[in-house]
Amino acid sequence: xxxxxxxxxxxxxxxxxxxxxxxxxxxxxxxSARDFGGPNVVKNYERExxxxxxxxxxxxxxxxxxxxxxxxxxxxxxxxICRLFAKRHGLRVFDVDCGIGSHVMIExxxxxxxxxxxxxDSHLNIMGxxxxxxxxMGDVDITFSxxxxxxxxxxxxxVKVRLTGQPSPWATPKDLTLYLCKMLGTKQVALKxxxxxxxxxxxxxxxxxxxxxxxxxxxxxxxxxIPELNGKTTQELMALPGFNLEEWPEPDPDADYENEISIDVxxxxxxxxxxxxxxxxxxxxxxxxxxxxxxxxxxxxxGRVEDFRQAADILKGKKIKPGVILKCVPATRRVYQTxxxxxxxxxxxxxxxxxxxxxCGGCAEGHIGLTxxxxxxxxxxxxxFYGKQGKGQTYLxxxxxxxxxxxxxxIISPEEI
Amino acid sequence: xxxxxxxxxxxxxxxxxxxxIEDIDTDQIYHNAYLHITDRRLMGQYALGNLAGWEDFARRxxxxxxxxxxxxxxxxxxxxxxxxxxLALGIAAIVAPSFGAxxxxxxxxxxxxxxxxxxxxxxxxxxxxxxxxxxxxSLLSGEGENLTQGIxxxxxxxxxxxxxxxxxxxxxxYAHQLEKR
Ligand code: SF4
Numbered sequence: 001x002x003x004x005x006x007x008x009x010x011x012x013x014x015x016x017x018x019x020x021x022x023x024x025x026x027x028x029x030x031x032s033a034r035d036f037g038g039p040n041v042v043k044n045y046e047r048e049x050x051x052x053x054x055x056x057x058x059x060x061x062x063x064x065x066x067x068x069x070x071x072x073x074x075x076x077x078x079x080x081i082c083r084l085f086a087k088r089h090g091l092r093v094f095d096v097d098c099g100i101g102s103h104v105m106i107e108x109x110x111x112x113x114x115x116x117x118x119x120x121d122s123h124l125n126i127m128g129x130x131x132x133x134x135x136x137m138g139d140v141d142i143t144f145s146x147x148x149x150x151x152x153x154x155x156x157x158x159v160k161v162r163l164t165g166q167p168s169p170w171a172t173p174k175d176l177t178l179y180l181c182k183m184l185g186t187k188q189v190a191l192k193x194x195x196x197x198x199x200x201x202x203x204x205x206x207x208x209x210x211x212x213x214x215x216x217x218x219x220x221x222x223x224x225x226i227p228e229l230n231g232k233t234t235q236e237l238m239a240l241p242g243f244n245l246e247e248w249p250e251p252d253p254d255a256d257y258e259n260e261i262s263i264d265v266x267x268x269x270x271x272x273x274x275x276x277x278x279x280x281x282x283x284x285x286x287x288x289x290x291x292x293x294x295x296x297x298x299x300x301x302x303g304r305v306e307d308f309r310q311a312a313d314i315l316k317g318k319k320i321k322p323g324v325i326l327k328c329v330p331a332t333r334r335v336y337q338t339x340x341x342x343x344x345x346x347x348x349x350x351x352x353x354x355x356x357x358x359x360c361g362g363c364a365e366g367h368i369g370l371t372x373x374x375x376x377x378x379x380x381x382x383x384x385f386y387g388k389q390g391k392g393q394t395y396l397x398x399x400x401x402x403x404x405x406x407x408x409x410x411i412i413s414p415e416e417i
Numbered sequence: 418x419x420x421x422x423x424x425x426x427x428x429x430x431x432x433x434x435x436x437x438i439e440d441i442d443t444d445q446i447y448h449n450a451y452l453h454i455t456d457r458r459l460m461g462q463y464a465l466g467n468l469a470g471w472e473d474f475a476r477r478x479x480x481x482x483x484x485x486x487x488x489x490x491x492x493x494x495x496x497x498x499x500x501x502x503x504l505a506l507g508i509a510a511i512v513a514p515s516f517g518a519x520x521x522x523x524x525x526x527x528x529x530x531x532x533x534x535x536x537x538x539x540x541x542x543x544x545x546x547x548x549x550x551x552x553x554x555s556l557l558s559g560e561g562e563n564l565t566q567g568i569x570x571x572x573x574x575x576x577x578x579x580x581x582x583x584x585x586x587x588x589x590x591y592a593h594q595l596e597k598r
Contacts, residue, residue, distance in 0.1 A: 023577050023578045023579065036452055036496070037495065037496070037497070039455060040455055040497060043455055044589070048589045048592075048593075072453075074453035075453065078453065120495055121495065122493065122494045122495040122519055135519075136494075136495040136519055137495055137519060137522060137523075138495050138496070138497040138500070138519060138522065138523035138526065139497045140497060140523065140526040140527060140587070140588050140589070141522060141523070141526055141588070143589075144526075144588050144589070144592060147592075148592070152578045152579075152582075186440055186488075186489050186492065187488070187489075190489065190515060191515065191518055220489055220492060220517065220518070222518055277440070364449045364452070365449065365450070383493070385442050385444050385445075385493065386444070386445075386467075387444050387445075387448060387449075387467055388444055388449070
């Protein structure tokens with residue numbers, strides 16, 4: 001019997017063939033911690049292991065992205081606790097100026113095809129976009145992995161999800177992703193690995209792949225992979241440092257899947273997730289006209305250059321409706337630089353948007369602020385749980401829909417601008 | 418815990434229609450406003466503090482109590498505090514049809530027994546498991562019993578590394594045991 005992608009990667013990191021359901025000790029290529037979870041890791045580490053060295057200082061990193069630069073004393077202290085630990089142990093720190101940890105690790109080539117990576121960020125399965133097995137874990141797990149370079153893992157079963165049909169021209173990867181959240185809910189791929197196949201996802205750029213893979217978390221899946229590549233995306237991947245195409249993981253033709261789910265996306269219009277669940281998704285026609293107070297473009301799901309280009313195409317030469325605030329947060333410093341060089345920052349600025357330094361921005365108590373009670377926000381992020389971004393209501397959509405809605409002051413499809 | 422036996426009073430997390438609440442996420446369990454807290458003892462007071470109808474759970478729970486929740490309990494972020502807050506209150510076990518993947522690991526690593534038991538959905542719907550009932554669970558055999566109502570049920574028992582970690586008292590204790598061998 002052949003192996004699925006996840007089975008292959010796990011097998012290569014535990015030295016033998018594995019079966020779904022087995023619990024194995026997995027060797028890790030990279031172990032990371034961020035500004036949430038990181039200080040707890042340091043505290044656990046010093047309590048359990050004193051000043052013993054980490055398993056490999058070149059493979060343990062800190063990434064600060066949630067509250068950057070720190071806007072409360074507590075976060076400032078927590079980040080400093082991590083910095084001092086990193087100094088003592090000779091570890092790299094991607095500090096408050098770098099951007100979202102997962103994206104930085106992709107850009108830096110720390111996450112690559114066939115590798116294994118864990119950290120305290122629950123969206124690390126985003127690494128599936130570059131063929132890497134990434135997994136978010138709690139601080140106890142990560143402390144143990146700092147010391148040992150390993151983790152225990154239950155080999156998941158794999159579900160194949162096949163997309164068919166040709167979506168509408170206004171449907172971006174985010175719209176397909178939201179639609180998949182709706183169709184798959186939190187049951188169909190729960191605790192499973194997913195392989196997304198079919199022409200619509202094969203055509204996704206690296207940015208689109210990041211969007212889809214980041215939201216496998218919201219589908220309650222372990223990780224998603226998109227094995228089929230197109231020429232342009234292959235070029236994009238090859239441009240990443242240290243990227244080795246030969247390591248690109250593909251399933252065996254006779255791999256064993258739990259099941260195959262086929263989803264038709266023919267003519268799919270833009271999609272919007274309504275409060276307070278990412279899988280409460282409706283076609284935009286059903287929420288059209290909902291008044292909004294603010295918009296957010298960014299996050300690990302939609303914070304790349306392509307995402308902002310999408311928004312800029314709509315905002316160019318126009319003004320955001322008075323009274324509406326649009327907040328833009330590039331995923332990383334490199335994204336920020338490209339936005340600057342391509343003139344996209346200027347378009348955003350002139351349209352009236354707030355543009356901040358890179359990072360997670362809108363999540364948790366991020367640096368770009370929260371929503372107040374009664375505020376309605378439309379966001380490109382991945383979660384709209386109650387209380388996640390403040391007390392307001394959050395709708396989830398693509399960058400194009402967010403940009404268009406901020407011009408109109410109500411939820412609207414970009415095709416109407 | 419050595420023999421893997423747990424007995425305690427039940428809290429069934431239901432909504433105002435009496436149904437098990439599904440998809441309870443880590444922000445509802447332990448809100449991100451308190452993530453900066455690193456001392457476990459201070460975390461108990463916030464347990465379920467953001468779950469509608471259960472905001473006062475921390476004041477009503479007693480050490481040794483057992484929680485039953487709907488499927489996908491602990492969805493969302495990787496915060497360990499969402500496990501630690503229950504440990505701080507002395508909660509003995511959490512039973513649900515399924516758990517968020519990260520949450521499940523975090524609980525095992527902290528030796529909080531998290532029991533995957535699809536049967537609870539029907540049992541709760543039929544009133545055969547209710548808040549206040551006294552329940553006994555055997556982690557090794559996968560047998561559960563509602564002592565108040567005299568009803569038995571089953572779940573997949575713990576095995577392998579997971580059982581070893583829980584019995585050792587958590588991942589760190591387990592790792593230190595391995596070092597000593
Ligand atoms: S943008 Fe939000 S969801 Fe993504 S890694 Fe940052 S905090 Fe997590």
